[in-house]
Amino acid sequence: MIRLENVTKYYPSALGKQYIFDNVSFDIPSGHNIAILGSNGAGKSTLFRILAGSEYPNKGRIVTDLHLSWPVALTTGIHGQMTGAENARFIGMINGVADLDTYVNRVRQFAELGPKFDLPVGTYSSGMKPRLAFACSIGIDFDVYLIDEVTSVGDAKFRNKARKALTQKSKTANVIMVSHEMDELRHFCDSAIVLHKGQLTFYNDLEQGIAQYQAL
Amino acid sequence: MTTIIKRNNWAIWRDVIFALFVREIRTSFNDRLGLAWAVVNPLVFIFALSYMRGRMSGGETHTIPTFEFMMYGMLLIQLFLDVLMNSSNAIKKNKALFAFRQVQPISSIIATGAFYFVVKLAVYLLVLVIMYFLGMEFRIDDPFFIIINAVALWLIATSLGLIFAIAQCYVPEISKIQSVLTRPLFFISAVFFSMQDIPPEYWHYLDWNPILHAIELSRHAAYNTYSNEAVSEFYLFGSALVFTFFALSVYQISWKQAISR
Numbered sequence: 001m002i003r004l005e006n007v008t009k010y011y012p013s014a015l016g017k018q019y020i021f022d023n024v025s026f027d028i029p030s031g032h033n034i035a036i037l038g039s040n041g042a043g044k045s046t047l048f049r050i051l052a053g054s055e056y057p058n059k060g061r062i063v064t065d066l067h068l069s070w071p072v073a074l075t076t077g078i079h080g081q082m083t084g085a086e087n088a089r090f091i092g093m094i095n096g097v098a099d100l101d102t103y104v105n106r107v108r109q110f111a112e113l114g115p116k117f118d119l120p121v122g123t124y125s126s127g128m129k130p131r132l133a134f135a136c137s138i139g140i141d142f143d144v145y146l147i148d149e150v151t152s153v154g155d156a157k158f159r160n161k162a163r164k165a166l167t168q169k170s171k172t173a174n175v176i177m178v179s180h181e182m183d184e185l186r187h188f189c190d191s192a193i194v195l196h197k198g199q200l201t202f203y204n205d206l207e208q209g210i211a212q213y214q215a216l
Numbered sequence: 217m218t219t220i221i222k223r224n225n226w227a228i229w230r231d232v233i234f235a236l237f238v239r240e241i242r243t244s245f246n247d248r249l250g251l252a253w254a255v256v257n258p259l260v261f262i263f264a265l266s267y268m269r270g271r272m273s274g275g276e277t278h279t280i281p282t283f284e285f286m287m288y289g290m291l292l293i294q295l296f297l298d299v300l301m302n303s304s305n306a307i308k309k310n311k312a313l314f315a316f317r318q319v320q321p322i323s324s325i326i327a328t329g330a331f332y333f334v335v336k337l338a339v340y341l342l343v344l345v346i347m348y349f350l351g352m353e354f355r356i357d358d359p360f361f362i363i364i365n366a367v368a369l370w371l372i373a374t375s376l377g378l379i380f381a382i383a384q385c386y387v388p389e390i391s392k393i394q395s396v397l398t399r400p401l402f403f404i405s406a407v408f409f410s411m412q413d414i415p416p417e418y419w420h421y422l423d424w425n426p427i428l429h430a431i432e433l434s435r436h437a438a439y440n441t442y443s444n445e446a447v448s449e450f451y452l453f454g455s456a457l458v459f460t461f462f463a464l465s466v467y468q469i470s471w472k473q474a475i476s477r
Contacts, residue, residue: 012477053317056472067220076315081243093235094318096221096228141220 002028002051002068002144004200006060009046019198020046021057026200028193030066033175035185035206037213038195044178045071047195048146051176066143073148076133080122084113084132087121091136103139110165111135112158127154138165145169147177163187182210228318236310236319236327244331254335255342262290262343265408278412279441284354287343288434289407295336295366296373296405296427297398303329303377304394307474308384314475321471325381329374337366354438361437365449368456369430375456375463382466385474406431411446419446426455 004026010017020043028034028051038044048071049055051062070076078087088107089100097103108117111131113124121129131154137145147166154162166175166188179185185192185206192209194201196216203209223231245251266286269277277285303325310324347354356362383390405427411419422428429452436444 009476049315052315054315055476058473058476070316077313079239079243081246082239086239086242090235090239091316094232094316096223096231096318098221 001030002062002064002066004028004050004060004062007050007057007062008059009043009050009055009057021198023060024198024200025060026202028176029202031174032191032204033170033189034177035189035192035209036176036178036195037185037192037209039216042195043198044195045073045148047200048148048176048178052146067141069137069140069142069145071146071148072133072137078121078129078133081120083120084108084111084117084124087132088136088139092140095140097140106139107132107135110138110161112161130154131158134162138162138169142173144174144176147175147179149179185210229323232318232320232323233327233330236313236324237331240327240331255339258290258294258339259343259346261294262286265290269408278410278443280435280439281352281354283347283352284438285410285435286408287340288438289405289431291336291340291343292366292369292431292434293402293405293407293427295333296369296430297401298332298336299329299370299373300377300380300398302332303374304380304384304391306377307381311475321381321475322378322467325374325378329370329377333366333370356438357440358437362434365430365434365437365452368452369427371456372426372459375459378463379466382470382474385477401425401427404428410435412443416446423447423451426452429455 004024007021007024007026008019009021010019012018036044036047046055050057052068052071053062054071077091079090082090085104085108088104092100092103111117111134113128113131116124116128121132124132134154145166169175170188175188177185177188189206192203192206192213194203194209194213194216201212203212221227245254247253249256262283266283269286270282275282306324306328307321310319310321313319313324314321344354380390380394404422405425406422411422411428411432414422423446429447429449432447433444433449433452435442436447
């Protein structure tokens with residue numbers, strides 16, 4: 001379980017504080033693959049970043065004993081001047097991977113970047129970077145994967161591969177996912193959290209959540 | 217599958233700082249000049265300055281060879297300025313990496329600071345080697361004390377860098393003020409003059425500056441004949457301690473919000 005305790009989060013702006021969450025307490029149940037639904041700017045990515053510990057709420061805290069991934073978005077933590085292999089190694093080191101060489105090799109195989117894997121990421125095309133980012137995260141065993149739109153990029157072949165890998169993972173781990181493509185969500189998730197006006201609502205049935213979200 | 221080592225906090229810190237340090241090595245010298253630039257740049261300055269000063273006062277400056285006189289001034293001020301500039305940019309530069317919860321801003325400051333310390337230490341040793349092969353005579357009477365001086369100066373630079381880096385997260389314009397503030401340091405820190413060039417009644421205009429203390433003390437440590445009358449090690453170490461304490465306090469209360477904006 002991931003528990004949000006009295007979480008308040010705002011961003012300062014020229015128009016004063018823009019509240020994303022105001023004193024929200026919420027339990028995200030374990031054992032579900034959850035889709036996060038909400039309109040643009042509802043705070044989906046912010047929620048992700050707070051859950052992952054990339055950002056901190058202004059008040060309140062997140063309590064969990066689960067091992068969460070970083071928010072795997074398009075190019076999180078990938079450095080343009082380092083090669084794909086070096087980036088993978090760096091991410092492995094930070095996350096405490098025991099056998100770095102094996103890990104880098106697994107990323108190499110999964111990302112299928114060919115010789116480009118040993119070239120600086122700055123030379124990659126826009127579809128190749130997310131492949132690397134996704135391969136890096138799927139190569140590590142987490143309890144919960146936080147996936148932000150990544151599976152919807154790349155060519156058809158890679159999307160298939162990513163789907164398979166993530167489906168495989170979701171047997172032993174859970175996925176929390178942000179995507180605007182409902183097919184994508186239907187494929188991975190069984191339940192939903194709808195984010196609206198700073199309030200979170202959990203729906204045990206994904207379809208119910210989607211219906212609710214589309215009615216907003 | 218991938219085994220994750222269960223690490224305690226210290227081990228995570230160590231791994232992260234090491235990973236950032238390696239990353240720093242990999243990305244800092246990425247242009248064609250690469251690492252050579254880090255050595256050539258201060259060398260050119262040292263030669264130019266000691267040539268000018270040498271014309272004025274001959275081969276020796278207050279009992280120490282002019283070249284070494286300039287070397288300590290130049291390397292230490294560059295150590296200070298490089299560490300300050302790069303560590304104060306470290307949080308902004310590594311912002312994307314804080315997505316990994318293991319990476320905290322202070323790790324990136326420490327890794328950056330440590331990297332530039334190592335670079336300057338390597339340049340120092342290299343200059344000594346070059347002097348040896350050129351047949352120039354040099355003495356280092358108290359090598360231990362030189363290292364301690366450099367570490368104290370490094371602590372001050374890193375602490376200031378940390379404070380500026382945090383401040384920049386809240387007020388980005390701080391970086392402009394910082395460059396205005398640091399520019400005069402080169403001219404008032406006894407880089408190319410000695411306190412002995414200045415009458416004692418004017419010392420109080422300059423001796424508030426711990427960088428000046430570090431430079432003059434290092435010259436004294438290399439050549440015991442060089443006077444350290446105007447400076448005090450107590451002041452240098454005291455400043456290092458105060459700056460470190462202050463910077464860590466500022467960091468402790470503000471780092472989470474600083475990266476959450």
